Structure formats: structure tokens, C-alpha cells
Amino acid sequence: MTTVLGCIADDFTGATDLAGLLARSGVRVSLRMGVPSEPPGDTAAFEVIALKSRTAPVKDAVAETRQALKWLQAAGAKRFFWKYCSTFDSTATGNIGPVAEALMDDLGCDQTIYCPAFPENGRSIFMGNLFVGQQPLAESPMKDHPLTPMQDSNLMRLLTPQVTRPVGLADRLTVARGAQALRADLAAQKAQGTAHVVVDAVANSDLEIIAEACRDMVLMTGGSAVAMPLPALYLADGTLSADAPKAVTPTLEAGSILLSGSCSAMTNKQVAQYQTTGAPSYQLDPLTLANSGPQTVLEWLSKQDLSQAPLIYATASPDSVKAAQAKLGVAEAGELIESVLAACAVAARDAGARRFIAAGGETSGAITKALGVTQLDIGAEIAPGVPWCYAISNSHQIALTLKSGNFGTETFFADALAKLEAA
Numbered sequence: 443m444t445t446v447l448g449c450i451a452d453d454f455t456g457a458t459d460l461a462g463l464l465a466r467s468g469v470r471v472s473l474r475m476g477v478p479s480e481p482p483g484d485t486a487a488f489e490v491i492a493l494k495s496r497t498a499p500v501k502d503a504v505a506e507t508r509q510a511l512k513w514l515q516a517a518g519a520k521r522f523f524w525k526y527c528s529t530f531d532s533t534a535t536g537n538i539g540p541v542a543e544a545l546m547d548d549l550g551c552d553q554t555i556y557c558p559a560f561p562e563n564g565r566s567i568f569m570g571n572l573f574v575g576q577q578p579l580a581e582s583p584m585k586d587h588p589l590t591p592m593q594d595s596n597l598m599r600l601l602t603p604q605v606t607r608p609v610g611l612a613d614r615l616t617v618a619r620g621a622q623a624l625r626a627d628l629a630a631q632k633a634q635g636t637a638h639v640v641v642d643a644v645a646n647s648d649l650e651i652i653a654e655a656c657r658d659m660v661l662m663t664g665g666s667a668v669a670m671p672l673p674a675l676y677l678a679d680g681t682l683s684a685d686a687p688k689a690v691t692p693t694l695e696a697g698s699i700l701l702s703g704s705c706s707a708m709t710n711k712q713v714a715q716y717q718t719t720g721a722p723s724y725q726l727d728p729l730t731l732a733n734s735g736p737q738t739v740l741e742w743l744s745k746q747d748l749s750q751a752p753l754i755y756a757t758a759s760p761d762s763v764k765a766a767q768a769k770l771g772v773a774e775a776g777e778l779i780e781s782v783l784a785a786c787a788v789a790a791r792d793a794g795a796r797r798f799i800a801a802g803g804e805t806s807g808a809i810t811k812a813l814g815v816t817q818l819d820i821g822a823e824i825a826p827g828v829p830w831c832y833a834i835s836n837s838h839q840i841a842l843t844l845k846s847g848n849f850g851t852e853t854f855f856a857d858a859l860a861k862l863e864a865a
């Protein structure tokens with residue numbers, strides 16, 4: 443069917459996050475890993491293209507996003523959503539602002555909004571300042587992020603050096619006055635030449651007002667949550683027909699594998715919690731892998747009963763990650779582990795695994811690539827922003843969940859397996 447909303451996300455777990463929130467509507471949502479090489483064929487009402495552009499050089503991020511836009515336009519989309527991280531992960535040079543401006547230029551639009559708020563996951567914006575739980579962004583663990591350390595909490599100050607046109611704010615007091623007031627405020631700012639407007643939101647009810655006020659904008663930008671109300675708005679006014687294809691749940695064979703390359707505080711807790719369930723687990727050590735390769739873990743995996751959902755993880759404390767990085771190099775350590783987890787995913791699939799849980803954005807990218815997955819259909823949500831996804835890998839129907847490092851509660855891994863049983 444014709445695509446109603448074309449979405450572009452700057453990383454893989456972020457793309458499943460957005461796709462999962464859109465899929466809460468029950469309407470089919472399709473996720474593409476990278477810009478498809480084929481022109482659009484069987485497209486869904488909501489199409490999400492996942493890029494790996496968050497920390498790419500600005501020029502590459504812009505070029506790749508433009509290609510994604512062209513594909514979505516060919517799928518029939520007239521409205522677009524640019525999804526970045528709910529913690530606004532970016533640097534003074536990009537990539538949030540430059541990509542947004544490139545999309546605005548290509549779409550001929552002169553204003554867009556910026557709303558990374560995701561209240562269900564503790565991200566809120568007040569007077570243009572982003573909070574993670576009760577902490578300002580710059581006092582949260584994001585201040586120490588290895589690639590995009592967020593050392594300012596003010597979104598206008600963060601965005602201004604990334605763009606060429608004026609940046610403004612629509613604050614919570616305006617949002618609280620409703621969609622009409624917000625629309626009037628945006629129009630007044632547009633008349634004064636303000637192209638980029640940060641919009642406050644602290645609760646889902648704010649996001650509903652913002653989505654209603656901005657639903658006719660050619661381009662909206664934000665975290666996933668501000669897009670969540672759009673399907674219901676489109677269904678209500680007939681932009682999306684009530685008989686638009688619904689999400690379907692395919693039948694799956696048993697056999698599960700959990701692969702974790704995320705070292706976030708939450709993933710560390712999730713790995714520890716899963717181990718208390720008695721499930722088999724294997725810890726990857728980067729230094730051992732560098733010396734002797736993946737043979738030992740692959741042998742261990744070949745002896746596992748996949749109905750026990752074994753876990754293979756490189757997840758470690760910040761200190762041991764730093765120690766491994768000091769010896770091997772940051773990128774080298776990461777790539778080594780990603781390649782081993784990807785090899786484990788393929789070996790597990792060939793041994794009969796059909797349910798895959800991947801933790802970490804980079805890790806998820808490596809695993810989906812190794813499994814040859816290019817398109818996923820979105821299923822039930824396990825935790826806010828983390829859905830099950832269905833795909834074909836080497837002619838097998840598989841289910842995959844790609845968990846963003848910071849998302850989910852401590853029992854996420856067991857919750858994910860249980861959710862699939864219940865589906």
C-alpha cells in the first residue's frame with residue numbers, strides 16, 4: 443500500500459524503538475535495514491529505514507539520509523519523520539541538525555520541530571532542557587558517552603551550532619494550552635524566520651498535543667515517542683484507511699539465543715538478572731578472543747540445548763571495558779566482539795535457533811547483517827521502545843528483538859522470551 447509516513451532513524455535499535463511505538467496502533471509497520479537496493483514494492487503504511495549514521499561523518503550521514511528520503515518518496519510518502527536518540531546524541535557538528543536541514547531543503551519546508559522526549563523511558567523536556575529521569579542530560583551517565591558525550595542539557599544550545607538557521611522554543615506553557623495554541627506559536631515563530639523549534643514535553647499527553655499540532659508538517663523530528671500518536675490521528679481523519687493491513691504474528695519454531703554486546707548500566711543488570719534464572723551463559727573475553735579466536739565459544743554453543751535460551755555476552759563493567767580498549771583499541775575491541783557475536787548468531791541459526799535477542803545498537807547492526815536480514819515486520823512490544831520483530835533469515839522465519847542499551851527493566855531477557863510464548 444502507499445506509505446503514509448516515511449521515517450528515517452539514525453541507528454538500528456532507535457529504528458525498532460520508533461517502529462514499535464507506531465505498531466502500538468495495530469497497523470503494519472515495516473522496517474528496512476539500510477536503504478533498500480530495490481525500488482519500493484510491498485510497502486507498509488508506516489515505513490522506517492534504519493541507518494547507521496549517528497556518528498558517521500556529517501557528509502556521509504546527509505548523503506545516506508537523502509537516499510533514504512528518495513526511497514520513501516518513491517513509496518508514496520508525503521510526510522516524513524527523522525528519528526534520533528531520546529538523549530539527543532550528537533556533537534557540535536552533527537548529525538541531528540545537518541540531516542534535518544538537508545531533509546528540509548529537499549522537501550522544500552521552512553520549519554520543523556525537535557522533540558526527543560520519551561516520558562515512558564524517563565526522557566522529558568522543560569524550557570528546552572532535556573532530563574534523563576530526574577537528572578539534567580549533562581549530569582546523567584550520557585555525559586561520559588564515549589562517542590557523543592552530552593555536556594549541555596539545553597537543546598537550543600546543542601542544536602544552534604549544528605544548523606544554519608535560527609533555533610527557537612515552544613515551551614511547556616504553550617503546549618499545555620493545546621494544539622491550536624501550539625500551532626499559532628509555531629506560525630508566529632515561522633513568520634519571524636525560526637526554522638528549528640525545540641518543543642517541551644514532560645508527559646504523553648503533551649506528545650498528543652504536539653502530534654496533533656504538527657501532524658501536517660512535511661517533516662517532524664524527534665525521539666520515537668512524539669510519533670506515537672500519529673497513526674491514531676491518521677486513522678481518525680481517514681488519511682489512513684481503517685482496513686490498512688494489520689501486523690501479523692508468524693508461527694515460529696522453538697530455539698532461542700541471547701547475544702549481548704551492550705555494556706550499559708542497564709544491560710549489565712539484565713545480564714546478571716538472567717543468570718539468576720539458571721539459563722546457560724558464556725562470557726566473551728576480548729583479550730582471549732584476540733589471541734585465540736572464536737573457536738571456544740562456537741564449540742560451547744554447539745553443545746547447548748537451544749530450548750534453554752543460552753546467553754553469550756561481552757557485557758562488562760566500565761573498568762574492564764576500558765582495560766580491554768586500552769590493550770586492543772576502542773574500535774578494534776568493539777569490532778572484534780561484534781564479529782564474534784555475529785558469528786554466534788549465524789551458528790545458532792544453523793543449529794535451529796529462531797528467536798534472537800540482541801542487546802546494543804552496534805551489536806544489533808552486526809547481528810542483523812550477519813543473518814542477512816534486510817526487512818522486518820514489527821510485532822508485540824516487550825518494554826517501551828523494544829518490540830519483537832519478524833524476518834526471514836536463510837529461508838527461516840525468525841523473530842528478533844534489538845534492545846537499545848539503556849532500555850528495558852532488569853528482567854528484560856526473560857520478559858522477551860515469555861512475550862513470544864504468549865504471542
Ligand SMILES: Nc1ncnc2c1ncn2[C@@H]1O[C@H](COP(=O)(O)OP(=O)(O)OP(=O)(O)O)[C@@H](O)[C@H]1O
Pocket residue numbers: 455703704705706709728756757758762763764766767775776777778779780801802803804805806845846847848
Ligand atoms: N568487554 C568489552 N570490551 C570492549 N568493548 C566491548 C566489550 N563488550 C562490548 N563491547 C563493544 O562495545 C560496543 C557496545 O555498543 P552497542 O551499541 O552494541 O551497545 P550500547 O551502546 O549499549 O547500545 P545503544 O547504542 O543501543 O545504546 C560494541 O561495539 C561492543 O562490541
Ligand SMILES: O=C(O)[C@@H](O)C(=O)CO
Pocket residue numbers: 453455456457459460526527528529665666803827846847
Ligand atoms: O531514542 C532512544 O533512546 C533509542 O531509540 C535509541 O536511539 C537507541 O540508540
